[in-house]
Amino acid sequence: xxxxxxxxxxxxxxxxxxxxxxxxxxxxxxxxxxxxxxxxxxxxxxxxxxxxxxxxxxxxxxxxxxxxxxxxxxxxxxxxxxxxxxxxxxxxxxxx
Numbered sequence: 001x002x003x004x005x006x007x008x009x010x011x012x013x014x015x016x017x018x019x020x021x022x023x024x025x026x027x028x029x030x031x032x033x034x035x036x037x038x039x040x041x042x043x044x045x046x047x048x049x050x051x052x053x054x055x056x057x058x059x060x061x062x063x064x065x066x067x068x069x070x071x072x073x074x075x076x077x078x079x080x081x082x083x084x085x086x087x088x089x090x091x092x093x094x095x096x
Contacts, residue, residue, distance in 0.1 A: 002027060014067065015058050025056075046073075051084055061085065 006024040009016055017025045036042045050073070053065040062070050062084045073079040 009067070012066070017058075050079075054084060 006016065006026060009024070009026065019025055034045075036045065046069075050062055050068060050070040053059045053068070054062050059065050061082070062068070063074070063081055070079065070083070074081050074083075
């Protein structure tokens with residue numbers, strides 16, 4: 001499933017980086033379970049997800065990542081199109 005997903009990303013022109021093992025740096029090696037505690041915690045996690053491509057230098061603006069749910073948030077008026085315009089560091093809730 002992961003290789004199919006990466007193949008679709010490549011076919012759609014998504015900027016991908018590959019590690020020393022020739023794996024796409026899309027997947028996290030380790031993960032931890034987290035229960036969303038409240039609305040603020042949910043918002044912080046959504047901000048983290050939206051800011052991640054910017055934080056890792058894959059795009060210059062959050063809106064440049066074509067496969068992000070960020071675009072739905074903009075369409076619904078929940079976030080401005082220039083959100084995080086000063087870079088990922090400007091999003092104080094987008095911590096890890």
